[in-house]
Amino acid sequence: MPEFPEVRTFINHLKKQHLLGQEVTKVNFIDPKVLKNSNPKTFSNFIIGEKFEDIDQIGKLIVISLSNDKYLTIHLRMEGKLFFVDSSLKPDKFTMVEMICGKKKLIYLDFRKFGTFYIYKSKKEFLESDEVSKIGLQPFDHKLTASYLLDNFDGKSQAIKTTLLDQTIIAGIGNIYADEILFACKINPLRKTKSLTKQDCQNIINACRRIMKDAISHSGTTVSSFAFAPSHAGSYQKYLKVHTRSNQPCTVCKTKIKKITVNGRGTYYCPRCQAK
Ligand SMILES: [Zn+2]
Structure with missing residues (x-):
């Protein structure tokens, strides 16, 4: 949990709420445990000033393409959730990270805290990473025969x-x-x-x-x-x-x-x- 359909549902909903095109202006870390190959400082430097250009999935993995050929992957594991909400909404006790985009923010919540964030500086680095290169074919891939x-x-x-x-x-x-x-x-x-x-x-x-x-x-x-x-x-x-x-x-x-x-x-x- 969540599996392919639930990950798709998050993505469809985030797109409906106009996540794409939004620029990250600030990041708040309530619990930075979710960061796996960065720390609050390097993550902030990486993402502040970049725009969310696309959001898609590879199996259970959420893939966010950012401006300047950067990538952020989010794995929700057991209970992770990704919401795009008004910036004025106060973080609750499960909120781990908030990426502020002016009046809205992309928030990551996880009461089990098993979720993971990885950042990649280029598409090449993203595709060749251990996380991505080992993933098999997705259900609707025509190569799945x-x-x-x-x-x-x-x-x-x-x-x-x-x-x-x-x-x-x-x-x-x-x-x-x-x-x-x-x-x-x-x-x-x-x-x-x-x-x-x-x-x-x-x-x-x-x-x-x-x-x-x-x-x-x-x-x-x-x-x-x-x-x-x-x-x-x-x-x-x-x-x-x-x-x-x-x-x-x-x-x-x-x-x-x-x-x-x-x-x-x-x-x-x-x-x-x-x-x-
Ligand atoms: Zn039966």
């Missing part, structure tokens, strides 16, 4: 659920959508990755795209505290078929949804529809 998945699944004995969470293969799938995708494909979350067929791989891609698109159209899923703006939450949780639904009847066969742990992650599935 059944053959690509089959190659990446080859020789892997680990559970397919664990592999779907591997951001170096498909970027943007997290715990919620991995469960939903496997249910849609009738694949058991514990199945060995290498046992998947080319057809299974194609089914995963199709389900992934359909579910991500649906989730984006509902502004993402709110399971713990996701909100894409103060007091705005996503509603896709109403459409989840298995995730968080333990002991409730399967929407297809009425069997009770089971919760197990796969590689430390709570995993929900239908023991009948996803028998193998």
Whole structure:
């Protein structure tokens, strides 16, 4: 959490609020722990006077292009949030950084404080960074094909659920959508990755795209505290078929949804529809 659809929802909302074109005039650090390759002084020198030129995502990573070929990446991790609000709004106890742009400010809040900010002085530095260069293909990338998945699944004995969470293969799938995708494909979350067929791989891609698109159209899923703006939450949780639904009847066969742990992650599935 947040996964591809929730990150997309933040970005869509920030664009709607006219973040792009705004110039950073001041930075307030309430908790600079979020800065991973800078400190308050170097971060301020880096960003003050620059404009937000574009905002996009690579999987779960938010990528902000700034003027002068600079880049700022923000990873929300568990509970990070990025809001564009009136500068007069007082920071709350979860606010970590405020980037002031005249009458508005871009604020980063995170009650778990696991989020990360990285700064890059050029597009080249950004693309070649460890953070970015290892990220796999995004759900809607045309290079994401059944053959690509089959190659990446080859020789892997680990559970397919664990592999779907591997951001170096498909970027943007997290715990919620991995469960939903496997249910849609009738694949058991514990199945060995290498046992998947080319057809299974194609089914995963199709389900992934359909579910991500649906989730984006509902502004993402709110399971713990996701909100894409103060007091705005996503509603896709109403459409989840298995995730968080333990002991409730399967929407297809009425069997009770089971919760197990796969590689430390709570995993929900239908023991009948996803028998193998
Ligand atoms: Zn079922």
